[in-house]
Amino acid sequence: MRRPGLMLYGILCYFFFNIAFLYMAGFLLGVAVPKAINDGVPSDLPASLAINALLVFLFGFFHSLMARQWFKDRWTKLIPVEAERSTYVLQAAAFLSLLMLFWQPMPFAIWSVDGIWALLVYAVFGIGLVTVLLSTFLIDHWELFGLRQIRASAIGAPAPRPVFKTPMLYRLVRHPMQLGVILVFFATPVMTAGHLFFAVTMSVYVLIGLHFEERSLVREFGATYRDYQTRVPMLVPNPFRLLQRRVRPA
Incomplete structure (x- = not known):
């Protein structure tokens, strides 16, 4: 793969993922997309559960598999090392798109709110989206999506090395990006x-993915990350600890 072609590949993977993620927002809210989560003709419940479970499994299986170091070591014998992250982003977008395309509706209502409560729910949704986006930029948005690795290769610079840092939201929880996604x-x-x-x-x-990611981070950063684990919760901010920080004497 020529370097200009590699750069184009990385950019296309980046845009494909962002389009899929934005589509997911509309898919979940039922807004501005041709097929939302409750659209379609319902089939019998066991079949719908089986199909939807398979779709989630496929997304999770490949998303987790391609994140494992042993898989990366083998995979990068077939593709350029600098394209590994972009390819990971591409498969995530592809399986997320597959999931939304074939999702089977199960329209039985669990809850329904309107008025001020609906506005509050939309606000939580917006907070989740902003948290996801902000979290990527607080660490390294371009490295996370593979573009920094490709650019470094294109200009003959060394590949970026992982750096442990805990800016802003990462001082409240260890995984704000995943917290935003759950919201x-x-x-x-x-x-x-x-x-x-x-x-x-x-x-x-x-949660399963975070279990493996935490193990990888401990292997990579050792005692530094273990200390971080003892001080900062994984997903849910600790209000008492935040209060203690605020009232701590100078």
Whole structure:
């Protein structure tokens, strides 16, 4: 793969993922997309559960598999090392798109709110989206999506090395990006059985993924990350610890 072609590949992967993620926002809210989570003709419940479970499994399996170091070591014998992250982003977008395309509606309502409560739910959804986006830029947005690695290769610079840092939201929870994603999954004014199944199963996958990610971070950063684990919760901010920081004498 020529370097200009590699750069184009990285940019296309980046845009494909962002389009898929933005589509997911509309998919979950049922806004401005041709197919939302509750659209379509419902089939029998066991078939819908089986198909939806398979779709979530496929997304989670490949998303987790390609994040493992042993897989990366083998995979990068087939593709350029600098394209590994972009390819990971591409597969995430592809399987997320596949999930939304073939998702089976289960429209039985679990809850439904309107008025001020609906506005509050939309606000939580927006907070989740902003948290996800902000979290990527607080660490390294371009490295996370593979563009920094490709650019470094294109200009003959060394590949960026991982740096441990805990800016802003990362001082409140260790994984604000995943917290934002979970908020997006659950924040809807009309929660159907299908939407709840999506939110729960995808959140379970997030928690499983975090288990493996935490192990990888401990291997990579050692005692520094273990100390971080003792001081900062994984997903849910600790209000008492925040209060203690605020009242701590100078």
